[in-house]
Amino acid sequence: MTAASSLSSSAPVRHARVVIVGAGPAGLTLANILRAASVDCVVLETESREFIEQRPRAGFLEEWAVRALERHGLADRLLENAEVHGECEFRFAGQRRRFRYGEVSGHHHFAYPQQLLVTDLLRTYADHRSGDVRFGVRGVELHAIDTDRPAVSYTDPDTGERVRIDCEIIAGCDGGRGVTRDYLPPEHATLARHDYGIGWLALLAEAPPSSDCVFFGLHPRGFAGHMARGPRVTRYYLECPPGDDPENWPYERVWAELRARLAADGARPLNEGRLIEKRVLDMHSYIVEPMAYGRLYLAGDAAHLASPIAAKGMNLAIHDALLLADALVAYSGKGDDSGLRGYSAACLRRVWQYQEFSQWFSELLHGPSSGDPFQAGAAAARLRRILGSPTAAAAFVELYLGVNADH
Numbered sequence: 388m389t390a391a392s393s394l395s396s397s398a399p400v401r402h403a404r405v406v407i408v409g410a411g412p413a414g415l416t417l418a419n420i421l422r423a424a425s426v427d428c429v430v431l432e433t434e435s436r437e438f439i440e441q442r443p444r445a446g447f448l449e450e451w452a453v454r455a456l457e458r459h460g461l462a463d464r465l466l467e468n469a470e471v472h473g474e475c476e477f478r479f480a481g482q483r484r485r486f487r488y489g490e491v492s493g494h495h496h497f498a499y500p501q502q503l504l505v506t507d508l509l510r511t512y513a514d515h516r517s518g519d520v521r522f523g524v525r526g527v528e529l530h531a532i533d534t535d536r537p538a539v540s541y542t543d544p545d546t547g548e549r550v551r552i553d554c555e556i557i558a559g560c561d562g563g564r565g566v567t568r569d570y571l572p573p574e575h576a577t578l579a580r581h582d583y584g585i586g587w588l589a590l591l592a593e594a595p596p597s598s599d600c601v602f603f604g605l606h607p608r609g610f611a612g613h614m615a616r617g618p619r620v621t622r623y624y625l626e627c628p629p630g631d632d633p634e635n636w637p638y639e640r641v642w643a644e645l646r647a648r649l650a651a652d653g654a655r656p657l658n659e660g661r662l663i664e665k666r667v668l669d670m671h672s673y674i675v676e677p678m679a680y681g682r683l684y685l686a687g688d689a690a691h692l693a694s695p696i697a698a699k700g701m702n703l704a705i706h707d708a709l710l711l712a713d714a715l716v717a718y719s720g721k722g723d724d725s726g727l728r729g730y731s732a733a734c735l736r737r738v739w740q741y742q743e744f745s746q747w748f749s750e751l752l753h754g755p756s757s758g759d760p761f762q763a764g765a766a767a768a769r770l771r772r773i774l775g776s777p778t779a780a781a782a783f784v785e786l787y788l789g790v791n792a793d794h
């Protein structure tokens with residue numbers, strides 16, 4: 388897609404150095420850092436503020452991401468309220484084995500629901516730093532991205548008018564279902580896709596976590612997962628056929644299946660509660676390469692989707708935003724465009740490491756339910772290695788926590 392035509396010459400015009408499309412973790416991290424560095428930017432978001440501050444999704448941040456947010460003054464509430472996790476539990480064949488990755492690496496996960504992070508980032512950007520963010524915009528279009536005077540237009544939700552913002556750089560942070568990715572010319576970009584052929588029923592239960600750590604339940608009936616989302620809410624996953632209808636999973640069936648797949652000697656019963664979210668995610672991943680064209684730079688899910696198998700998506704979105712922010716600050720201040728030129732390659736190193744890890748981890752989690760004795764045996768060997776060999780454990784933890792993952 389190239390410059391669109393729906394822009395009349397009488398449209399109100401504004402200027403900003405950077406237009407950021409999308410107010411998720413990527414867009415808001417970027418906006419905050421630019422704002423703090425006095426780089427003029429505008430954020431455009433299709434949803435309302437109330438909606439994005441309540442949209443539940445991810446919940447596990449890797450320590451490097453938290454420390455980076457902290458360095459930018461963006462982690463006060465997170466550090467005050469997040470639970471710190473340094474252990475997970477593998478449940479298989481009626482046994483449970485704790486894996487103390489904090490001890491192996493000295494690093495941790497921070498359990499903090501994505502909507503709280505979005506709320507914090509918005510509060511800092513819009514309320515404390517008076518940043519410009521427009522909610523409820525419609526019909527976002529990009530123009531002249533292959534020139535040095537690109538623009539973004541949208542329909543103002545209050546007036547119904549088309550508005551144009553002339554800019555120097557466009558940051559496409561509009562997630563997996565956004566529009567900015569479509570502006571990369573197909574002859575310029577490669578789309579790499581992987582379909583796992585597996586579905587996960589993603590559940591949020593109004594119930595306290597049943598333990599202080601994540602459970603990975605490896606079971607012939609299918610994978611099951613337990614992840615804290617604060618003191619009163621727990622995310623559970625149940626492997627299911629891709630495309631399954633969530634209505635096939637009434638309350639009783641969900642809890643019976645979770646109890647069966649997470650059963651282990653000496654395990655406490657699960658805390659049950661009302662299911663406040665129930666949807667089927669078809670496990671797939673994609674990566675657009677390169678993540679930039681002309682004056683358009685993609686960040687986060689707009690450029691690459693990591694299935695939630697290894698809980699990497701939000702972390703990658705923050706990683707991209709940090710790199711893009713550094714590059715834009717250098718470009719805006721000293722005219723140094725080396726960061727922008729190297730941006731895509733720098734992001735993609737970690738993206739590919741995480742995608743490869745997710746695929747590897749998927750084989751481990753889904754081996755027992757694959758129906759294939761070879762895959763099940765290989766998954767069991769993989770698990771014994773992580774639990775039995777310090778070297779294998781250290782290698783696993785490097786990628787599980789994203790330590791030293793920019794190769």
Ligand SMILES: Cc1cc2nc3c(=O)[nH]c(=O)nc-3n(C[C@H](O)[C@H](O)[C@H](O)COP(=O)(O)OP(=O)(O)OC[C@H]3O[C@@H](n4cnc5c(N)ncnc54)[C@H](O)[C@@H]3O)c2cc1C
Nearest residue numbers: 409411412413433445446561562687688698699700701702
């Ligand atoms: C059930 C589930 C569980 C997950 N668990 C984890 C986890 O534990 N750990 C982890 O790291 N990741 C996890 N993820 C992935 C994580 O949620 C995403 O990777 C993350 O939201 C990506 O952030 P983003 O800023 O790139 O995109 P998004 O968060 O999708 O933000 C994009 C924003 O752009 C807006 N937008 C869309 N189109 C337009 C448009 N045309 N114009 C303007 N705005 C637009 C959207 O409304 C949205 O606010 C999970 C995802 C799901 C669905």
